Amino acid sequence: MKRVVPTGKLIFERTSFLNENEKHLQCILTHSFNSSIGVFLPEHDCVPRILGDMMDDQMSYYVEQVPLNLLTETDFIKGFVQAGSLCMISYGTCIDSDDCVAVTPEGMLVMSLCKDTYQRCGLDGHLSKAGKNIEKFVVKVDLKSDKFYPGTKYYDRVQWCLSQMANFDFLVTWIPNDGKVCPSSIQNFFKTKSIQCNRLKVNKTNHEFKNFNIPIIDPAVIETDSEQKSCNYDEVFEWLGACAVGIDDYEGDDYLSTYSCPTPNKQASYCIYTQYEGIIHPSIVKQYINYLRQFMKDKKLPWSSVTVHGFVDSPLSWIYDHGFHNNGDNIYTFLMFPNDEYWLYRAIGGQDICP
Amino acid sequence: MYQKIVTKGSTDYCYLKIRLDFGKDHDAIIDALNFKQLILSAAKDVFGIAVSCSLIDVLRYEKSSRTAVIRIYHKYLTKLWSSLTMYGNINGAPCAFRILQVSSHLMALANNSRSMKLHMVYDG
Structure with missing residues (x-):
């Protein structure tokens, strides 16, 4: 058989x-x-x-229509990625057919992109190792890297490329390193950027x-x-x-x-x-x-x-x-x-x- | 003291979460026994008695949503899946089996993040 x-x-x-x-x-x-x-x-x-x-x-939020270049802005990286442990994953996107984006607690921005989006976005990545004959590409950007700050060629390139991509809905949870900081600060951050952000039950x-x-x-x-x-x-x-x-x-x-x-x-x-x-x-x-x-x-x-x-x-x-x-x-x-x-x-x- | 076992090949069983949907203007009350009968007749229609005689366990059935968790032998997965797909009529009422989840681990069917409903707290 x-x-x-x-x-x-x-x-x-x-x-x-x-x-x-x-x-x-x-x-x-x-x-x-x-x-x-x-x-x-x-x-x-x-x-x-x-x-x-x-x-x-644990406070978790549903954030709608987030532009990806917001995730690489200095305010966001210093305020949340470096100052705590952030989990973000795109919602309503299927890994086998759509583009998916996530931020790990280690501060890595991971994008699993379809072939056409990958070719259009212009960032360096590799073919996904999960399965054969699938046309998905994985792009990783280390947000905590010492070399990732405004003014460097790499930063500016990433920032520009992400600004050309579509917006995503995200599920977010954040635990600050400093116990005195409220985990809801992330909700305020999105609200100040006029982005819809609601707490999840x-x-x-x-x-x-x-x-x-x-x-x-x-x-x-x-x-x-x-x-x-x-x-x-x-x-x-x-x-x-x-x-x-x-x-x-x-x-x-x-x-x-x-x-x-x-x-x-x-x-x-x-x-x-x-x-x-x-x-x-x-x-x-x-x-x-x-x-x-x-x-x-x-x-x-x-x-x-x-x-x-x-x-x-x-x-x-x-x-x-x-x-x-x-x-x-x-x-x-x-x-x-x-x-x-x-x-x-x-x-x-x-x-x-x-x- | 450390032991590790990795199972990569085909496992004995496969688990499916399936739902029976009826067409517009049609509805019927189906209990667990009827549901199993429908799966058996779907398998028998396409592949004959041999497949329908194989192991098909209804582990959980929810009458209100006509959703079931079933266990089958892994080697019959393709056959059973295709026969459920082709089944489309109960006594003249159009219907369809929807395969919601397939896994070789029963634990996987306890949660499905793709159909997760978000409950939001609106705080002004």
Whole structure:
């Protein structure tokens, strides 16, 4: 049979937070454009309020019709790119058919452009590495570079080229380095430039499960052996996904669905999955994972999981070019255990480069 | 202690989020059982009994929006996708299956940033 083209790749890692070489922070902080965060807690009836509070405190905005040359103006770079951690991603643009623009917290302006826009804009870039035979070009401009200031040839060239391009709608979130500065300053900045900028509300979804079977997971065993004392890592990921979509319980009705909880399992009286949707800054994910590790130990939970979905139309998945072929998956899940070990799942599209 | 496993080849299963739309002036109440029946008949019409006998699990069904999350074998993805595309009529009522999301990870269907609705707070 002809080999089937994969629709997705899965990178699984098992390690511990105490391991010197582990890279959980790198995984979280380089995944810049997050569209949702979901938390699953077994044997517990509510997700700690702190996550909701953190989401409310983080201010995110929808900005309409931003001219791209505004992003390279000195006011903007000094006031926001250098003075804090900025996440900006174009909204309503599809990575496989449109031009997409984003600014990473590291201060990199990344543009994934169609062939005609790329040829017209006149900036140096490279062919996107996400997938073969796609005519998308990636242009990167380092806004934090020492050589990027008005008066230099390169700056003036970029400024002129960007001014020739169309305007974009953006989703924006900004966390200032200085705690005394209000994150809403960015809204004022856009308003003074007569650009429509409105605050976004995060959407919350809850799935509650009562008297529900949960898999028994041993952090040290990732693949089921003949004795079947714990579940396979891929079955666990599928099961977490089933909880996240809110699987229907057909009570053993084999006609509609043959899916069941992986074995061995045990019954839990209460489980909860809560998901927040919006543009989520990576540092929120970092803070929350730290909080949840302690919470899990205090409440004596067998494990807990945090899932972050990246924007499917993000020009980057981690540090590599991102594309859309059937799907634009760029997801990671931390399955954490009370002994500080964790399982990390990273799911990406079939044509993307493994991080 | 460090272990890493990378899965790059085809995975066993594929997950789809699909919605059934009716034409203008037509509507029908479809429950989960009917929905599965429709998928089976769509597959049977085009590719015969072999494909319709393969695994098709309805993991979640929302009656109000006629949206379902289904699980199928990865090797039947193209066949099932094409048969759903070609299905266009239920007892004389024009209809169409819309494939909203396709992924080899069920977790991916928990969120779709392309259809994300923005809720804005207007503060004068």
